[in-house]
Amino acid sequence: MDVRTAVGAVELANPVLAASGTFGFGPEYDGLVEVRRLGGVAVKGIAPEPWRGNAPPRVWETPSGLLNSIGLQNPGVEAFVAEDLPYLRQQGATVVVNIIGRTREEYAAVARRLDREAGIHALELNISCPNIKEGGIQFGHDPGAAGAVTAAVKGATRLPVWVKLSPNTHDLAGMARAVADAGADAISAINTLVGMAINLDERRPALGGVTGGLSGPAIRPVAVRAVWEVSQAVDIPVVGIGGIQTAADVLEFLMAGASAVMVGTATFSQPGAMAAIIEALPGVLAHYGFDSVAAAIGAAHPGRWTT
Amino acid sequence: MPQFDLPVAERRVPQPEHVELLLEAPALAATLTPGQFAHVWTPGTLRRPISFSRTTPEGWVGLLFRVVGPGTAWLAERRAGDRLDVLAPLGHGFPDPEPGPVLLVGGGVGIPPLFAAAQRWGKTHPVSVILGARSADALVMADDFRALGLHPILTTDDGSVGERGRVSGPVAQWLARQGGGQVMACGPTPMLAAVAQLVGGGRPCWLAYEQRMGCGVGACLACVVPGAGADGRPEWIRVCHDGPVLSSQRLLWPQDA
Ligand SMILES: Cc1cc2nc3c(=O)[nH]c(=O)nc-3n(C[C@H](O)[C@H](O)[C@H](O)COP(=O)(O)OP(=O)(O)OC[C@H]3O[C@@H](n4cnc5c(N)ncnc54)[C@H](O)[C@@H]3O)c2cc1C
Numbered sequence: 001m002d003v004r005t006a007v008g009a010v011e012l013a014n015p016v017l018a019a020s021g022t023f024g025f026g027p028e029y030d031g032l033v034e035v036r037r038l039g040g041v042a043v044k045g046i047a048p049e050p051w052r053g054n055a056p057p058r059v060w061e062t063p064s065g066l067l068n069s070i071g072l073q074n075p076g077v078e079a080f081v082a083e084d085l086p087y088l089r090q091q092g093a094t095v096v097v098n099i100i101g102r103t104r105e106e107y108a109a110v111a112r113r114l115d116r117e118a119g120i121h122a123l124e125l126n127i128s129c130p131n132i133k134e135g136g137i138q139f140g141h142d143p144g145a146a147g148a149v150t151a152a153v154k155g156a157t158r159l160p161v162w163v164k165l166s167p168n169t170h171d172l173a174g175m176a177r178a179v180a181d182a183g184a185d186a187i188s189a190i191n192t193l194v195g196m197a198i199n200l201d202e203r204r205p206a207l208g209g210v211t212g213g214l215s216g217p218a219i220r221p222v223a224v225r226a227v228w229e230v231s232q233a234v235d236i237p238v239v240g241i242g243g244i245q246t247a248a249d250v251l252e253f254l255m256a257g258a259s260a261v262m263v264g265t266a267t268f269s270q271p272g273a274m275a276a277i278i279e280a281l282p283g284v285l286a287h288y289g290f291d292s293v294a295a296a297i298g299a300a301h302p303g304r305w306t307t
Numbered sequence: 308m309p310q311f312d313l314p315v316a317e318r319r320v321p322q323p324e325h326v327e328l329l330l331e332a333p334a335l336a337a338t339l340t341p342g343q344f345a346h347v348w349t350p351g352t353l354r355r356p357i358s359f360s361r362t363t364p365e366g367w368v369g370l371l372f373r374v375v376g377p378g379t380a381w382l383a384e385r386r387a388g389d390r391l392d393v394l395a396p397l398g399h400g401f402p403d404p405e406p407g408p409v410l411l412v413g414g415g416v417g418i419p420p421l422f423a424a425a426q427r428w429g430k431t432h433p434v435s436v437i438l439g440a441r442s443a444d445a446l447v448m449a450d451d452f453r454a455l456g457l458h459p460i461l462t463t464d465d466g467s468v469g470e471r472g473r474v475s476g477p478v479a480q481w482l483a484r485q486g487g488g489q490v491m492a493c494g495p496t497p498m499l500a501a502v503a504q505l506v507g508g509g510r511p512c513w514l515a516y517e518q519r520m521g522c523g524v525g526a527c528l529a530c531v532v533p534g535a536g537a538d539g540r541p542e543w544i545r546v547c548h549d550g551p552v553l554s555s556q557r558l559l560w561p562q563d564a
Pocket residue numbers: 060061344353354355356357358359371372373374375376377378379380416417419420516517518519520551
C-alpha cells in the first residue's frame with residue numbers, strides 16, 4: 001500500500017501531520033510520539049517578536065470538542081530558530097512553520113528570517129486565528145487582504161507557502177481563489193470556529209479571552225465541507241484539518257479532496273493517535289478499495305462517484 | 308514521560324463523593340516525586356489531571372479525587388481489575404526539603420499530594436500537618452497521616468470537625484512558633500495565596516498549583532499562571548510542565564499582577 005503523498009513540491013512519507021498549536025515544537029511529546037514517523041509537524045504560530053497571549057483559563061471542554069483561547073503566545077522567531085528548530089531538524093522531521101503577524105510586513109519579516117534556515121519544508125500562514133482582535137482576523141475575512149499578505153510572503157521566501165483559512169467567513173471559495181491567485185502553494189483548511197461558553201459557578205465567560213476557537217470532532221463535518229468546496233474552487237493542493245481521530249476520518253478528508261491532513265485536538269486525549277492512524281491507514285484504504293493515498297484524493301468529487 | 312495502562316488494584320471510598328483508586332504500578336511507584344500528577348484518560352476530549360496520593364509497599368500508586376463532573380464521575384465508577392490509561396509522572400513535584408521542620412498544609416482535594424510528601428519525608432524531617440476542608444465529610448486522609456505517627460491539626464469551615472475556620476490560623480501559629488522551617492501546600496488558589504502571604508519571603512514555601520489543562524505535557528500553553536521571570540518581568544508559567552509545584556517566590560498573585 002502506497003501511503004506517500006505530496007503537497008505541491010513537499011513530499012510526505014504519509015499524509016498525517018501534527019496541527020499547529022497542539023504539538024508545541026515537538027520535544028514536549030518526547031517518549032510518546034516519534035516525530036520522524038509523522039508525515040510532518042506544523043509548529044506553534046511564530047511572530048517576529050514574542051507574544052504574551054491571553055489570560056487563563058485558556059481551554060474549556062465542550063461536547064465532542066474543545067474551546068481554546070491561547071491567544072497565539074509564542075517566543076518570537078529568533079528564539080524559535082535558536083531554541084526550538086534544532087530539535088526538529090535533528091529528528092529529521094518534515095517541518096511546517098506556522099507564522100502569524102499583525103501586519104503584512106510582520107508576516108513577510110518572519111518568512112524572510114526563516115528563508116535562511118535549514119530544516120524547514122514549508123510555511124503555513126495563519127490568517128485565521130479567532131483568538132486575536134487585531135491582525136490575523138481581518139486577513140481571514142477579506143479576500144483582498146488575504147491575497148496581499150500571501151503575495152508579500154511569497155516575495156520574502158523561496159519556501160512553499162500554505163495559507164490556512166478560517167471557517168468563520170461566508171465566502172470560503174472566494175478566499176481560496178484570492179490566495180491561490182496571489183501565489184499560495186497550498187491551502188490548509190480549517191482553523192477553529194469561533195465559540196464561547198459560560199462558567200455557571202463563576203457567572204462569567206469560561207475563557208479568559210472570553211471567546212475561543214472550537215476544535216475537535218464537533219467541527220469535522222464543517223471541515224469536510226470546507227475541504228470539499230476549496231479543493232474544487234482552486235487547483236492547488238488542500239491540507240484537511242478538523243476533528244480527525246481515526247484513519248477512516250483521514251480517508252473522508254482525502255475523498256473530499258485533501259492531499260494530506262493535520263491532527264490536533266485528538267493528540268491531547270491520545271498522544272499516540274497520529275501513530276495509530278498511520279498504522280491503520282493502509283488497512284482502511286484497502287478496505288474501501290483504494291491501492292494508494294493518491295487514488296483516494298478527491299475520489300468523492302462530482303463526476304467521480306457516478307460510475 | 309511514558310504512558311501506562313494500569314490495572315486498578317483497589318477502590319476505596321474515604322468520604323462521600325470521594326474515591327481513591329490504587330493502581331498497580333511498581334515501575335511508576337519507584338520514580339514518583341510527591342506533588343507529581345497523572346493525566347488520566349476519561350471519555351471526551353481532554354484527560355483529567357490528578358495528583359498522586361500515595362505509594363504502597365506492594366508497588367501501588369494512589370489517585371484520590373472528589374467527584375465534581377463527568378470525568379471524575381466516570382473515574383469513580385472504576386472497579387478493581389479495570390484499567391486506566393495514564394500519562395505519568397508529569398510535572399515537577401516538591402523538592403527535597405532542607406534539614407529542619409516542615410509544615411504540610413492541605414485543603415480539600417489538595418490534601419492527597421501532601422500525604423505523599425508525608426510518606427516521603429515524615430521520617431527524615433520533623434513534619435507538622437494542617438488540613439482544612441469545608442466540612443467533616445470533605446476532609447480526607449486524616450487517619451492516613453495518623454498511621455504515619457503524625458498528628459494533623461484539622462480545620463473545617465463549619466466546625467464539624469477540628470477547629471472552626473480556615474487553615475490560616477494554625478498556619479500563622481506554626482510560623483510564629485518555628486523560627487525557620489519550610490512550608491509545602493496544596494489546595495484552592497485563595498488558600499495558597501493566604502499561605503504564601505503568611506509565610507512571606509523569609510522561608511522556602513512550595514505550592515502545588517491547579518490550572519485547566521489541555522495536553523498536560525507542555526505543548527499547548529493552556530495551563531499558564533502568572534509568574535515573575537528571572538529579570539522580575541511577568542511571564543507565564545506552565546503548571547503542567549514547570550509546576551505543578553512552584554516556589555511562592557515565582558508566582559504573581561492577582562494583587563501583584
Ligand atoms: C495538577 C493538578 C492536580 C490535581 N489533583 C487533584 C486531586 O488529587 N484530586 C482531585 O480531586 N482533583 C485534583 N485536581 C482537580 C481535577 O483535575 C478536577 O477536579 C477534574 O479535572 C474535574 O473533572 P470533571 O470532568 O469531573 O469536572 P468538570 O468540572 O466537568 O471538568 C471540566 C473541565 O475542567 C477541568 N477542571 C475542572 N476543575 C478543575 C480544577 N480544579 N483544576 C484543573 N482543571 C479542572 C477538567 O479537567 C475538564 O477539562 C487536580 C488538578 C490539577 C491541575
